[in-house]
Amino acid sequence: MKKTKEKILDTAHQLFNEYGVADVSLRKIAATMNISHGNLIYHFKTKNDILEQLHERILIAALEENKRFKIEENPIIGLWQTAFSGFRILYDYRFFMIDLNYIMRENPALHERFKGLETVRAEMYQEAIDRAIQKGLMRQPEYSNEYIQLIERVRIFSDFWISSSAIYYSENKNKTIEHHASLFQSMFFPYLTIEGKKALNNK
Amino acid sequence: MKKTKEKILDTAHQLFNEYGVADVSLRKIAATMNISHGNLIYHFKTKNDILEQLHERILIAALEENKRFKIEENPIIGLWQTAFSGFRILYDYRFFMIDLNYIMRENPALHERFKGLETVRAEMYQEAIDRAIQKGLMRQPEYSNEYIQLIERVRIFSDFWISSSAIYYSENKNKTIEHHASLFQSMFFPYLTIEGKKALNNK
């Protein structure tokens, strides 16, 4: 009977998105779902425990969403697909990215975990770009760390486009995601070869 | 006799950088500087009042720093100079960028002000790029909104490189700033013409 546990996570998720992590207390969560404070504490001792569980949910959701795509022979398109599916998930859990620094500060374990995952992601990007160069879809680098810089800029964009949109836009979900997906693509555009661009237009 | 007022701002500034805005209370500020709580309240009713004053300080410091540079004939270099001088100031007030979303959420007036300033900045960037194209330093856009997208990506980078560095780096100030200044430049690199690149190397 883990219904309550799940409902706590659902409620916390919703309140975090609405008010920000810092402004939501365990008591507020309990009050919102009409259970006693003691009951909530029985399931989750601290807010950090809830955040860790929600982070697990994010990872699982992202993994699930990613499975829906078949393997792409064009590494750039494959990379975009992975990124976009992540975009949708993260938007649903946008409190996590908006309050990223706050969460990392309060929860060192999550901080380390998050950094580790980003390392994996960077390696994946590096491999995709290498393959794209081999296939003649992206040009050779003009200086040694050109693509390392691109990857880091892509990481920063991926980590903070939601924060940015929270400040500058208040549009609906789909518009916001599409807009930033387009921005994401535009980061790669100048590095594509003629063939690389052609391959995208045929899609 | 505004010594106390100034000292409150100094202390708040330092504590915000160290612990984050959400975790610093008015009482903590007063305790840190050994004045009574009532005294602090006399000068600043709320934390938002302090934040607004600190934001003023940021703007003034950025303006001052910017004056130190003479006008550049190369619009790209001019743009970089402005950006880098802003980088240094913002790093000193990094709490503001790290807790940007939190601050904007709690303080709608500051939120509007911040958005307004970003609009001005975007226009400045657009003008610099136009001039760079006219001078043959940057290439023509390959599609209609290519440079609008670049500018938005630059904005996101400028707003959040400090947040990113807080998560991924714990190095010293100068190294961090130099690293991200280099990343900033690399955003423009693929759009420069041969002449544009030459003009930079001669610097």
Next chain:
DNA sequence: AAAAAATTAGTACATTTGGTCTAAATTTAA
């Protein structure tokens, strides 16, 4: 020097929060 204004310390109060504990109620297992 005296009066007025500004600054400062200190007290008191209501709220919120995290944390602990107990007893009742409910569910599960024997």
Next chain:
DNA sequence: TTAAATTTAGACCAAATGTACTAATTTTTT
């Protein structure tokens, strides 16, 4: 059906916070 385990409600406490207020002290003005 009864016993054991789990879940839930509710009370209690201590710490922190914002807010309001008063009185003392210091500074400035006249």
